Amino acid sequence: MFCSCKNDPEEKEPNKNICPVCLGHPGALPTINRSAIEKIILAGLALNCKIKNYSRFDRKSYFYPDLPKGYQISQFDFPICKDGYLDVHLDDGTIKRIRINRIHMEEDTARLIHEGSSTLVDFNRSSVPLMELVTEPDINSAEEAKKFAQELQLILKYNDISGANMEKGQMRCEVNISLSDTEKLGTKVEIKNLNSFKAIEKSIEYEIKRQKEIIEKGGKVKQETRGWYDDKQITMDQREKEDAFEYRYFPDPDLPPLNISDEEIEKIKKRLVELPEQKRKRFKEEYNLDDKSIEFYINEPSLADYFEKVISELDCWKKHKNCEKDSIKVCSNYIITDLQAIIKNDPDFISIDERITPENFAELISMLENKTQKL
Template sequence: MASGETKVMKYEPVIGLEVHIELNTKTKMFCRCNADYFGKEPNTSTCPVCLGLPGALPFINQQAIEDCIKIGLALNCSINEKSYFERKNYFYPDLAKGFQTSQLVLPIAIGGWIEVEDAQGKLTKIRINRAHQEEDTGKLTHRDGQTFIDYNRSSVPLVEVVTEPDFTDTFQIKDYAKKLQQIFRYLDVSNADMERGDMRLEANISVRPVGQTTLPNYRVELKNINSFRFMAQAVEYEIARQIEAHEKGEKLVQETRGWNEDKRVTYVQRSKEEAHDYRYFPEPDLPILKMSATLINEMTKAVDTAKEKDPVKVAEKLVSTGMSLASGASIARNPIKLAIFNEVQKEKSVLDMDWKDFGNFIANREINEENINLVPELTKKQLSDFQSRKSGLISNSKELEALAQEVIDENPGMVDIYKSGKTTVVMALVGGVMGKSGGKADPGKVKAILERLLG
């Protein structure tokens, strides 16, 4: 059999992602029903259009189109001047019209990219193939051997973002999903809540020998997996399974697989032979969408404004108030802490606040509350905690100045180094003062005093 010297073939995964995002528009994609179905009595937010009653016709929700354009722009896509809807024909009991109104040939946005981090912290550009507009289906519930259909979700706007097969590990996938979620939130187009199904992931996976540049002649689609964690597990499992199959010389085939949580394995849901022929054709009931330059300009401006809410941008802004990079990043990612910080900044009475200290203080606090409505109360509490901690400090400048002078007198060597230009040595002197004060001095203030005394 094979000797130890046999060259071992190495494999790499090729992964593409499809993400569905449910938009948070007021009304549905093709009718005027309330699109917020969450927690509603079944079939109370329906009309002839989203029930697919005979004779009912669709009309386009302009807000959804604008949201889709924004998503495209935020993902560095170009927006097609002309775009149209198509019908994706298939049967399923939750599909009221017998087809889903979607897009194929001319989607709203095409050809973008986004940078994601891999396990080593290296940034890679993932190409975005498209962002297109479509609609959700109804929801099936199986109970006591019966199936119930709720059409409240039928025709709620969905945007599908499809990447090229550019992912090579699950770390990138998690980072991608996290970044998309942030984008949808700062654009305010979706709550992007995985648990509620606002954001759904599908992965197309195959593996190929390292060095091969062409795509494998098969791919496995992982579907109906409703959490980041399970998706990552399923992808990992699938990569291992496919590599093993390759090594055994087995032929891999095109199929759709799901994730069995209990057994922690993927399993076949649909084989290639059972694949649908969706018979896409242009939706004759809807006019062609024409994107004017004015509209695209308007959307570009809106995206630029929204980007100010991008956590990276927000963190930069926070750091400029004096807090550390780590504190800034931490607050930027926590909407409650960010709200508290912003709230305090609005207060006139705290004008002489030490923002650096306060920022670091908030960043390190444990705040588990998630209800944004409680921010005013939380703010009051955090502010008083911060101030009472502060009150223990020596705030008398004269007292601090005396301690500083003492330290200067005791360390003539360091003073010389400082005066020779190596000003960073001042931190050692700050440490001295802190020691003398028993930790009750404000390091920022001490530093300022020392610098003044040293001239």
């Protein structure tokens, strides 16, 4: 984020992509990564946020072995993105709007590797751009949290903001849970170590049950940070949670404030691609596909593109601009079932077009429709 070291989540050799800046050496001066700033603006626009014309970086002071400077460069009272929202589709067919309080940019910390009684530090990840998104307390269930994270991942991937691969650490989630039977929020507990959508869902379900049992027994929930342990399917306390004022935020004197013009925001806005929700609506209106098929294409954008190329090649589509719904359904079914199976079972697969071009696939569908070919 503040140096020119390579950002490579695939790097296996520890402490290879490092420099005096990300190691926090005295006298090393940070420089703002312009590309990272443009990507957080792009994310904010995709998530219906207001992009602030003025922003700045602050020092967040705390001590931990993965933080060589003794502070983290982050943003406190002047984040880049504010007041957005994301609509998520729930299993019962309803749509839940979840408000986004802010999206700010900061640097990532180093990675700690625990080996027996020793802890090793890998600084390859230190100072990598880290976009942090904070929601309003609108999420009321484990399902809503999981769906929000899944939709967010799609948006980041669609716009090439991040690979957002949770297994590689490109996307991480921390949840704050508080139980209350009134409008006033209860005591907040933060859960870390969530590196999959399943972990998000299961950790929330467990923590709700844990806090509920404490309250029902007349106890008091302690404000703390807890970790999720996948092997035991439980959360365990890690440390007491600090309040924001204990981090002693103050403006970073080594970095100039950001002045983002409306012209620059509009220029970045033009880079937005069709978002998942926009594609859902379009696929419903244009192709009349069922919800299950649409969700398949939303999660498989390369096959969605291939499907649309095939449809455009169908004779009836080219001639009348109104292809029979049965043809579209047949085409979609073969892509979702047979073609996907071929792709998954082929270890040497490179691209769909190398197997069968959209033109040839469209010809096959036409033959099936005309009953001149059977599979």
